[in-house]
Amino acid sequence: MEGRGGGAGAPYSPRTVDEVFRDFKGRRAGMIKALSTDVEDFYEQCDPEKENLCLYGFPNEEWEVNLPAEEVPPELPEPALGINFARDGMQEKDFLSLVAVHSDAWLLSVAFYFGARFGFDKADRKRLFTMMNDLPTIFEVVTGSAKKQSKEKSSVTTNQSIHRPKSSSKGRGSDSSKHSKVMPKDEDEGMDEEDDDDHSDTLCGACGENYASDEFWICCDICEKWFHGKCVKITPARAEHIKHYKCPSCSNKRVRP
Known part of the structure; x- marks a missing residue:
């Protein structure tokens, strides 16, 4: 039985x-x-x-x-x-x-x-x-x-990775890792103050403002300029689905998510 x-x-x-x-x-x-x-x-x-x-x-x-x-x-x-x-x-x-x-x-x-x-x-x-x-x-x-x-959790996890924009993006090719998700300072363990200084001269290609450690940034695969996500209307979740990002200046077409 x-x-x-x-x-x-x-x-x-x-x-x-x-x-x-x-x-x-x-x-x-x-x-x-x-x-x-x-x-x-x-x-x-x-x-x-x-x-x-x-x-x-x-x-x-x-x-x-x-x-x-x-x-x-x-x-x-x-x-x-x-x-x-x-x-x-x-x-x-x-x-x-x-x-x-x-x-x-x-x-x-x-x-x-x-x-x-x-x-x-x-x-x-x-x-x-x-x-x-x-x-x-x-x-x-x-x-x-x-x-x-699962998708939302994946986005949150990736958004907390410790990638930061470089003051010079040459030599990075078209690697999708340029879609940088930046952690707030209080969560950013293992990164010292000198590293913050290295990126302090990075300017947003849209608004011209400096890099801030608690903001989401994304890099254009064509011109290799960095942009605030909010300036080019790209959210961290949407960036997860973009293999090669083109900024508004490099493409008149809307990037598909």
């Missing part, structure tokens, strides 16, 4: 933080599969004419739609009951989003059930939650918001 805990075989009981996290990732992957790549099969199995059905995810990255466990209390916390009843009463994407939210809640409850059962202390619980929280939720994956957040 296939158990709700770990799939086929003997009862499955992860006992360490890493084991519980692997269990969480496997169940999560299975449920994401049900709501994305296997969505047609999942949707068909959620027949509103049947009894209360649940979506289960297993540590081996598989999933199933089935009746709740018969024993009371069950071996593990139960997923949301009766997900099939809502299938035909709402738009498919809304139905899948609803199931995704309940699936996220179930994954948390299962993971911390193991934590409580095996006596995880405060540090262990915090470590487990941090590891889990570093992954997008099922809801974020199913609705596509995980990709959006």
